Amino acid sequence: MLLAALALSLGIPAAAASASSATTGTGWVRLAHLSPNTPPVDVYLYSFGNSTAQIVLHHVAYGTVSPYEAVNAGDYSVAMRASGASPSSQPVLSTSVTIEAGHAYTVAGMGPKSGLRLQVLDDQLTTPAGKSEVRVIQASLKQQTVKFTCGGQAIVPKATFASVSMYQAIPAGTWTMEAIGSGDTASQRYEMAAGTVHTMVILDGANGLELVNLVDAAGAGKPPAGGVTTGFGGTAGHGPGSPLPWLAVIGAGALVSVAGAVRLRRQPSAGI
Amino acid sequence: MPNRRPAAIVFAAGLAVIAAGTAGLLLTRHPTPALRAVAVGVAALPAPAGPIVAPPQSATPAPVARPVSLTIPLIGVQTKLITLGLTTSGALQVPSTTTVAGWYTGSPRPGAIGSAIIVGHIDSLSGPGVFYRLSELRRGDDVYVERADGTTAEFRVTSVQSYLKDQFPTQTVYGPTPDPELRLITCGGAFDPATGHYLSNIVVYATEVS
Numbered sequence: 375m376l377l378a379a380l381a382l383s384l385g386i387p388a389a390a391a392s393a394s395s396a397t398t399g400t401g402w403v404r405l406a407h408l409s410p411n412t413p414p415v416d417v418y419l420y421s422f423g424n425s426t427a428q429i430v431l432h433h434v435a436y437g438t439v440s441p442y443e444a445v446n447a448g449d450y451s452v453a454m455r456a457s458g459a460s461p462s463s464q465p466v467l468s469t470s471v472t473i474e475a476g477h478a479y480t481v482a483g484m485g486p487k488s489g490l491r492l493q494v495l496d497d498q499l500t501t502p503a504g505k506s507e508v509r510v511i512q513a514s515l516k517q518q519t520v521k522f523t524c525g526g527q528a529i530v531p532k533a534t535f536a537s538v539s540m541y542q543a544i545p546a547g548t549w550t551m552e553a554i555g556s557g558d559t560a561s562q563r564y565e566m567a568a569g570t571v572h573t574m575v576i577l578d579g580a581n582g583l584e585l586v587n588l589v590d591a592a593g594a595g596k597p598p599a600g601g602v603t604t605g606f607g608g609t610a611g612h613g614p615g616s617p618l619p620w621l622a623v624i625g626a627g628a629l630v631s632v633a634g635a636v637r638l639r640r641q642p643s644a645g646i
Numbered sequence: 647m648p649n650r651r652p653a654a655i656v657f658a659a660g661l662a663v664i665a666a667g668t669a670g671l672l673l674t675r676h677p678t679p680a681l682r683a684v685a686v687g688v689a690a691l692p693a694p695a696g697p698i699v700a701p702p703q704s705a706t707p708a709p710v711a712r713p714v715s716l717t718i719p720l721i722g723v724q725t726k727l728i729t730l731g732l733t734t735s736g737a738l739q740v741p742s743t744t745t746v747a748g749w750y751t752g753s754p755r756p757g758a759i760g761s762a763i764i765v766g767h768i769d770s771l772s773g774p775g776v777f778y779r780l781s782e783l784r785r786g787d788d789v790y791v792e793r794a795d796g797t798t799a800e801f802r803v804t805s806v807q808s809y810l811k812d813q814f815p816t817q818t819v820y821g822p823t824p825d826p827e828l829r830l831i832t833c834g835g836a837f838d839p840a841t842g843h844y845l846s847n848i849v850v851y852a853t854e855v856s
Contacts, residue, residue: 400804402824442824444804444853478824499822569760569822592760593822594753599736601814601847602765602831606744609769609778610837610844623667631660637653 401473402442402497405452406482407434408513408536409490410578414457415466415483422449422470433457437513437577439480439588447475452492454483467492478591480573485536486515498541498571499591505543506566508551511575512537514583517555520576525549533576541571546595551585558582568595693719694790694798710758711795713749718789721779723747727791730765738831740765744775747830753820756791757799757854761820761827764791768833768844777832781806781848789828789852801828801852808834808846819849826854 405417414436419429428450429443434457449472453465469492471481478497485491501507510522512533522530522539530539546568552561553576560583566572571590576583694717715726730739730748741748747766754760767775783789789801809815819829828851835846 404824441856443856444825497824499824501822571822589759591822591824592754592758594750594761594763594820596732596752597816597820598732598738598750598752598763600816601809601811602738602740603833603843604740604765604777604831604847605768605775605833605837605844606771607769607837607839607842607844608772609774610839620667624664625667627660627663627665627667629660630663631657634653634655634657634660638650638657 399447399475400444401447401475402444402478403450403471403473404440404442404478404480405429405431405434406439406480407436408482408484408511408575408577409487410436410513410515412436412483412487412490415454416457416459416461417483418453418455418461418465419443419445420451420453421446422451427461430461437575437584437586439482439575439586442478445473447473449473452481454492466490469494482511484513493538495538497573497590500593501569501571502543504546504568504595506546506568507541507543507571508566509541509573510539511573514553514555514576514578516578517553517558517576517583519556520583521554522574522576523552523554526552546570551587553583553585555583560585562587567592569593569597693717693788693800694792697797710755710799711793711797713756713762713764713791714794715792716747716764716790717792718783718787720787721782723776723779725766725776727764738763738765741767744770747776754826755793756801756828757793757797757826759824759826761823761829762791763820763829763831765831768848775832777830777848780830780832780850781808781834783830783850789830789850791828799826800855802855803850803852805851807849807851809849810835810846811844814847828852828854 407415414433417431417434418427421428431440451468451470453468455463455465467490471479471494473479478499480495480497482493483490484493498507510530510533512520512535515535518535520533521528522533524544529542544566546566548563548565550561550563551574562585564587570592573588573590575586575588577586713727717724725747728741728746728748730750733739738750744767747764750763753763756762766777768778769775783803783806785803787803791799830850832848833844834848835844837844
């Protein structure tokens with residue numbers, strides 16, 4: 375049976391870093407509003423100790439997730455203000471986040487309005503070979519507890535409101551993802567390609583439960599081995615060549631002149 | 647009275663041969679200079695005319711059309727893109743001609759999330775290839791990929807690296823990213839006439855402009 379073929383295993387967060395940005399000293403951050411009954415907000419990202427925001431997102435409504443922004447590794451703070459509030463006003467909420475080179479983070483406003491908090495999530499970039507990875511954020515207030523299935527198999531049996539699951543590896547392929555609450559269900563088919571990492575967000579939509587598929591990262595499904603052979607040398611400088619022939623010529627000349635000198639000595643000068 | 651002249655002539659001739667050998671040795675110690683960069687087209691090409699579209703949102707990103715051509719104004723590159731797969735040993739295929747670049751179909755399409763891999767030759771047996779001047783690129787330079795639907799993705803160079811082929815950092819170059827990126831790869835470094843191969847690869851890292 376197809377469903378039984380679904381082999382699920384826990385993700386490996388230890389291998390979450392991207393090596394490429396580690397070489398340039400940058401990491402990534404994205405900002406999200408996932409609190410159902412909180413009105414739109416302005417979100418600010420400050421480099422630590424800098425009062426001018428590096429990134430400002432205006433009028434971010436529930437369910438919005440920004441694209442990743444590449445930022446220099448270091449300490450940052452994220453602040454939320456009511457939409458349209460002065461940038462110098464006291465934030466409603468703020469939190470600090472340390473961004474490591476080669477790592478990605480999601481900073482999300484979570485929970486109900488009365489208990490709103492900013493949560494920093496470590497996002498994973500890598501998958502085991504040939505697999506896709508999925509985690510679930512339960513951001514529906516109307517369906518407090520949701521069962522989340524992939525291909526009919528429960529990968530998060532009991533997702534409570536404002537919870538974030540761990541990543542889980544699933545076989546690459548097209549899967550039906552389903553969020554099943556006590557009073558409503560959302561279902562959607564998604565292509566989960568090898569080497570891609572996803573966060574599925576469960577939201578309260580206008581017509582009940584909604585699913586959003588966030589792509590956290592993607593790599594080559596089958597990475598090539600090693601470098602490439604892309605040159606034939608037509609523009610390469612030619613080396614100086616071997617000095618041996620010239621040294622042989624010098625040696626021969628030396629022998630000849632030594633022979634001449636010896637003969638000159640042996641022959642006594644005339645007339646003396 | 648013995649004639650001293652033949653011995654003197656032998657001695658002088660020996661000295662002359664030494665002088666010639668020394669001159670020959672010194673004159674050939676300088677390597678032949680490599681061909682100078684050939685500016686294809688004028689100093690800088692214009693950016694492509696197609697509409698430049700924003701990078702995808704991470705939320706349910708829209709599909710991206712396949713890449714058809716590559717433009718790097720600063721180094722005069724304007725080439726169509728062929729498609730490349732892997733060799734039987736699992737290495738990247740390279741274009742069969744040195745005048746076009748190719749996109750590895752197992753990597754994300756340029757402008758989709760992840761690292762799109764594009765490969766081109768630095769030279770042929772007789773002269774410059776499409777990526778001859780790739781190593782001249784610097785952080786901040788623009789790279790454009792035109793796609794089958796007429797849209798253009800604009801990338802900005804973040805870093806240019808040279809790696810010895812026997813120490814090629816596969817994960818760094820081909821590994822996953824959370825944003826749309828590009829890797830342009832060619833040969834570089836010292837050329838080994840014994841094997842007919844360059845010893846290094848040049849890798850240009852670029853990120854899509856938002």
